[in-house]
Amino acid sequence: MHDEAGLWLSYRGALGLTERIEAPPPPPNPCASCRDKPCLSACPVDAFAGATYDVAGCKADLDRPGNDCMARGCAVRRACPVGREHGRREAQSAFHMRAFR
Ligand code: SF4
Ligand code: SF4
Numbered sequence: 001m002h003d004e005a006g007l008w009l010s011y012r013g014a015l016g017l018t019e020r021i022e023a024p025p026p027p028p029n030p031c032a033s034c035r036d037k038p039c040l041s042a043c044p045v046d047a048f049a050g051a052t053y054d055v056a057g058c059k060a061d062l063d064r065p066g067n068d069c070m071a072r073g074c075a076v077r078r079a080c081p082v083g084r085e086h087g088r089r090e091a092q093s094a095f096h097m098r099a100f101r
Contacts, residue, residue, distance in 0.1 A: 007077040007080045008077065008083050008088070009086070043058070043076050044069075071090065074093075
């Protein structure tokens with residue numbers, strides 16, 4: 001969760017360092033002051049209801065004809081009010097959803 005880009009930021013890698021480095025303190029977490037938390041009810045299959053991400057449940061729903069996430073991107077990401085200006089074009093989201101599925 002990014003304080004400015006919300007759920008529109010993700011990392012696919014990490015760096016391992018041999019020494020400890022000083023980093024600035026993290027900014028306040030927007031989730032702490034998010035009253036309604038629409039992300040928690042946006043997924044049609046409650047893929048985030050458990051302790052881990054239910055990938056199989058998510059992908060099973062993506063096969064459903066007319067699935068909204070396939071056309072516009074993950075509904076959970078789109079539900080978060082933080083960082084909406086960093087959202088993707090729907091065609092770009094659809095491209096990545098096809099690759100993910
Ligand atoms: S909607 Fe966004 S800000 Fe609110 S709890 Fe969910 S991820 Fe956090
Ligand atoms: S892509 Fe759709 S089904 Fe999968 S986690 Fe996101 S909201 Fe749920």
